[in-house]
Amino acid sequence: MTFPKVLITGASSGIGESCARYLATKGFCVYAGVRTAEAEQALLSQSINLQQQGQLIPVRLDVTQPEHWQQLYQRLEQDGQGLFALINNAGTGFGGPIEHLELQAFRDQFDVNFFAVIQGIQTCLPLLRQTKGRIINISSVNGRIVTPFLSPYCSSKFALEALTESLRYELAPWGMSVSLIAPGMIRTPIFTKSQARFQALKTVLTPQAQQNYAAPLAAFERVLAKAPNKGAEPQLVALAVEQALRDPSPRMRYAVGTDAKIALTLRKLLPEWAFEALIKRLAAGQR
Ligand SMILES: NC(=O)c1ccc[n+]([C@@H]2O[C@H](COP(=O)([O-])OP(=O)(O)OC[C@H]3O[C@@H](n4cnc5c(N)ncnc54)[C@H](OP(=O)(O)O)[C@@H]3O)[C@@H](O)[C@H]2O)c1
Structure with missing residues (x-):
């Protein structure tokens, strides 16, 4: 029995x-991209009942390593039957005051x-074209x-949103689809990782910079600290990804979570000045 092959990064x-x-x-054959042997083992050890x-x-x-992509392409090509979907999920989150962030x-x-x-x-397109496949990019309400x-x-x-929209038009003549998943807040380790990087940034800020940005930085830190216990379960995103894989005519965007749906609707409906006022109020409320 053959299953449609999908590749997901950052698994x-x-x-x-x-x-x-x-x-x-x-019912999918999932190639799950990870960066370490430990992560490979962990995926396999917590076995799930796949049966048939x-x-x-x-x-x-490692998505930043071109040779990893090349090796993976060769493997997928050898395994045959092209690729039904590429799900670009790997991501990191980082912040701080623009004035003091290194370009790096x-x-x-x-x-x-x-x-x-x-x-x-670019690597997967020849394989995706064989199946009139799909590309799903995990974006964000951000x-x-x-x-x-x-x-x-x-x-x-x-x-990423601009890239996705452009690619959607470019690949339409081949019957291929490109979609965005736009989750709101989801309970994952991303916030703990961001917190660590934010703490590191704080140690290199000058006392003057710390003073200038004291209130917003403290507010940002509080939001990051609360975030790991807030948000929807990641499974909700998995359901949206499945929908994007199965829809006969996949949409450009799938918002995930009530927070994302409300925020994106307000973004669409409100005039720019009103939306700006809303964001300023929310930011002030956090201080
Ligand atoms: N959580 C949210 O609230 C939220 C909301 C909207 C969108 N998203 C998006 O969802 C995606 C997944 O994030 P998450 O919340 O699930 O965070 P996560 O638990 O931290 O997962 C991030 C994944 O990306 C991987 N990754 C990071 N750098 C990589 C690299 N260079 N090469 C390959 N893999 C790499 C990580 O692998 P390692 O374990 O090896 O670091 C991990 O598997 C991201 O694109 C994020 O922007 C998240």
Whole structure:
């Protein structure tokens, strides 16, 4: 029995792990990209009851490494039957005051959240074309709505949205679809990881900078600290990804979570000045 092959990046934790496990129980052959042998083992050891339903195959993939993509392409080509879907999920989140962020912080953010997505798409397109396949990019509500002090992350997701929209038009003549998943807050380790990087940034800020940004930085820190216990379960994103994989005519965007749906609707309906006033009020309320 053959299952449609999907490749998902960043499957060691959070949304990626949840999607990989879920899709494997739903009749897909999931190539799950992870960066370490430990993560490979972890995916296999917490075995799920796949029976005849699908397959879960951990593969080593640091999305910023072109040679990893090449090796993976060769493997997929050898395994045959093209690729039904590429799910670009791997991501990191980083923030701080723009005035004091190193350019490198923006570059690092874009390397994972944006440039690696292009690399993955370029590598996988010949295999995807064989199946009239699908590309699903995990964006965020921050792909359309900015959170102050999260500019590297928001910028990378805005760029991802532009890339996705452009590619959707470019690949339409081949009957291929490109979609965005836009989750709101989801309970994953991303916030704990961001917190660690934020603490590191604080240690290099000058006393003057710390003083200038004391109130918003404290507010941002409080939001990050509460975030790991808030938000929807990653499984909700897995359901949206499945929908994007199965819809006969996949949509451009799938918002996930009530918070995302409300925020994106307000973004669409409110005039720019009103939306700006809303964001300022929310930011002030956090201080
Ligand atoms: N959580 C949310 O509230 C939320 C909301 C909207 C959108 N998202 C998006 O959802 C996606 C997944 O995030 P998450 O919340 O599930 O966070 P997460 O649990 O931290 O997962 C991030 C995944 O990306 C992987 N990754 C990071 N850098 C990588 C690289 N260079 N190469 C390959 N893999 C790499 C991580 O692998 P390692 O374990 O090896 O680091 C991990 O598997 C991201 O694109 C994020 O922007 C999350």
